[in-house]
Amino acid sequence: MKLLQTKDIRARNRMQIMQQLIQCKEVSRAEIAEITGLNKATVSTIVKELLDNGFIVETAMGVSTGGRKPIMLTQQADAGYCIAVDLNVTHIQVTVTDLANRFCAESSVPVKGESFKQNFQRLCGEIHQLVEKRPPSRYGLIGISVAVRGVVDLDGVIRFIPKLKWRDTDLKTLLHQEFQVPVYVDNDGDLAAMAERRENPGWDEMLVLSVDDVLSAGLVSHGKLVRGYLGFANAVGHHILNCKETRPCNCGKYGCWEQYCSCLTLLEAANRGAEHPSGSMEELAERIRIGDSQAQQALREFLDYLSIGITNLIFVLNSEVIILNSRLFSALPELVEEVQRRIILPITGLGTQTIYLSKLGQRAALTGAAAVAIEGFYSNCMEQL
Ligand SMILES: [Zn+2]
Numbered sequence: 001m002k003l004l005q006t007k008d009i010r011a012r013n014r015m016q017i018m019q020q021l022i023q024c025k026e027v028s029r030a031e032i033a034e035i036t037g038l039n040k041a042t043v044s045t046i047v048k049e050l051l052d053n054g055f056i057v058e059t060a061m062g063v064s065t066g067g068r069k070p071i072m073l074t075q076q077a078d079a080g081y082c083i084a085v086d087l088n089v090t091h092i093q094v095t096v097t098d099l100a101n102r103f104c105a106e107s108s109v110p111v112k113g114e115s116f117k118q119n120f121q122r123l124c125g126e127i128h129q130l131v132e133k134r135p136p137s138r139y140g141l142i143g144i145s146v147a148v149r150g151v152v153d154l155d156g157v158i159r160f161i162p163k164l165k166w167r168d169t170d171l172k173t174l175l176h177q178e179f180q181v182p183v184y185v186d187n188d189g190d191l192a193a194m195a196e197r198r199e200n201p202g203w204d205e206m207l208v209l210s211v212d213d214v215l216s217a218g219l220v221s222h223g224k225l226v227r228g229y230l231g232f233a234n235a236v237g238h239h240i241l242n243c244k245e246t247r248p249c250n251c252g253k254y255g256c257w258e259q260y261c262s263c264l265t266l267l268e269a270a271n272r273g274a275e276h277p278s279g280s281m282e283e284l285a286e287r288i289r290i291g292d293s294q295a296q297q298a299l300r301e302f303l304d305y306l307s308i309g310i311t312n313l314i315f316v317l318n319s320e321v322i323i324l325n326s327r328l329f330s331a332l333p334e335l336v337e338e339v340q341r342r343i344i345l346p347i348t349g350l351g352t353q354t355i356y357l358s359k360l361g362q363r364a365a366l367t368g369a370a371a372v373a374i375e376g377f378y379s380n381c382m383e384q385l
Pocket of ligand 1: 162237238249250251252253256258
């Protein structure tokens, strides 16, 4: 076993204290010592370092427990900012967050054609524009983190985005060359699962399923993300559900789950030859509500496939809870119960599976992406102090 060097222990203690400051919002030196188990002298020394370097600030006096009132400490959230990108298959969403992972600004550009180069240049243009508008801060842009709706390997290289046909794309290196800051690239399902895990730390066995333009998933087991040997353990949208399918999936196979269960395929089925086609999931939800027969038929088929796919995953993962994230279900939350009714688990002794709608919604992957960049920034800084 590798022995920790003194400087490693210091860096670890600093990070532990910094994490407390991020989690607790406002905390005193004595409380930090109590929570972390570090002695008061160590806490005081590290807090001084963090104050001197502008990572934290002293705020108002706290409540006294007998002696003099303690000075409270809080994270200096505007000491820098990060860019989080959701590289969707129809549009690219670019957001700015502060160091407390609060959204400060955002913009969106459509994905045009299938050329990566053209879309990469537009992405860089959007990031430059957002960066130019930020007020000056001590650390400025601390990192860029990208959520990708496709297969990303453990080194952060995009291996395949089926819908866009982009293969072996090292977006991480290209963005680093352009902006000269740390860059992180990961699958959107994994990032959303990390964000949901932070929101719900009590659930150690969790499946996070996003039914959007494509199907994405993130798997948490024993409280940790399940990535698999090469990093694509969560590519569940390409499990084959129909071996008789004659139309190819975007990935090249036939009969993948995603062919029947994405917002795009649902809209397509509901709009085929329709007199009043829907332009968005909200418009489609309205047609379903007022009893449009074509929309309802498309929904029934969609729910059949969704329930079958979820049931298959339950038999692989046996999660305590499934968190569903979808514009369709946000517009029609009563459908969650409908899915639960269709999930049949005859050999498990379970009635059904607990499913909740995500509270993070469309921001789940972006929140997870920003968290990775922010944690990376603090981790590097704590090592270098
Ligand atoms: Zn496929």
